[in-house]
Amino acid sequence: MIRRASAYGCKEDLPIKQTALFNRHQQSGASWIEQYGWQVPAYFSKPEDEAARVRESVGLADLSWMLKFDVKGYGLKNTLALGEGAFSWVLGPLHALVTCNPSRRREVMDRFQGLQTAGADLSLPPPIYVTEVTSAYAQFLLAGPRCRQVLRKLTSLNLSEASLPDLACGQSSLAHVHAIILRHDLNGIPAYQLLVSREYGESVWESVLHAGYEFHLEPFGLQAHQLLKA
Template structure:
């Protein structure tokens, strides 16, 4: 039985189509994923992301515990700020990519992918042993609502007195939405400006309705997971299970910058990641552009001539750009923008060109 979001009845009332995602019943689309995608790029979309995991780490040793557990320098994050980072295993493979919010000197919130929630809780708990810190899974207590798109400032600004002008990207602040206490963060996964609101589950339907009402004059649409995937693909953002896995390190994904070797603390995976950094990657993540309407998909082979040299991780016909785009892992020798390759689509070779990521930037 799939876990239902606190907003499930709201989505049902809106006629949503549901999908099972990492054990959660979540909206895939409401009407048209193309219309929802376009709304986020041109106006705003309203997302339920309550399947994401929220894990709280508190105590005098919280910062030190996270510096040990994760590849980032979390003790260097100021209260009210957030950091994108990764949970790696000893061999450097990525167990999950995370956003970590520092809420106070001795309080952090780690947001993990739904499919990796149990792993993240288990590993953070184990890695916090020996530190004066407590790890608590808050996932079922909180709902997560996102407003993404150019009109998001006007919509969120209409329901809260928080100073949005001073709220920087990857910052958060406690706020109220017409009497409802929320954590308001300027974060997202669409390539657009936007906000994510962490809300007590029981209050989520009211907050959703208030945002919907405020968005009526700004062409806000409820948006499902289908368009969220094409939005993040256009923005060149990795998805765990596609661009990231336990068999890959941050360096292959072009995200070596998140590994902070300069921090004083030793951390899980440091030695292996140092070796990978020094040896250089044998494959690297690239963008691919094609013509026509047929899009490369996850798992399709990438060829140089008749030789298979890589594999597509994500692909779609870009609603914004109007042509097929994909991300793929290929050897460094085939990774330069302008390199001509092909993708095997059911036995036919589709010509593609390597291009720089992201495909879309606002």
């Protein structure tokens, strides 16, 4: 449980959310930290060592706590302008996935509200429909020079630089489960964000670790992730 101030100034107990990988991380010896209301691994070993392994080979992190919004509607005919730190990924005609750090929630929601109301014709449907899907997906970060070699064992999606460059996305089967694959490099380090339905999170996590065994793939925590982004 986490203690937070309510709107009336008193304290109330609110549960900390747990990702689909909580039990798996617990078994792996994770040290925990609260991140925007989620219980996430701070580290599994020394953060500096975890970051070094990612830079040299490959690592896997649980980013399920990141904000995710499913956006649909004719308003997507134009590019979504959501500001720095929020990313709009095209999933299909008039369909996008928006991801961002939870610290940007209010700003992103305000922008959604503006898009829904600016110049809207009340006789027409809203320009966009927005559904938060943060808890619906397990979201993993596979990063490092070897990440493409690991991913190729699990999906038939064309991962070449020409087909899936930085900030591009695709949808494909991943370890026999439908997945959204986002290419989002970390300061020049090749990286992919993998989104699957929460119910398949643990099995896909295990499949990715198994595929990366020859490269000594291990999980890394929030502190190493912050070092890699710095």
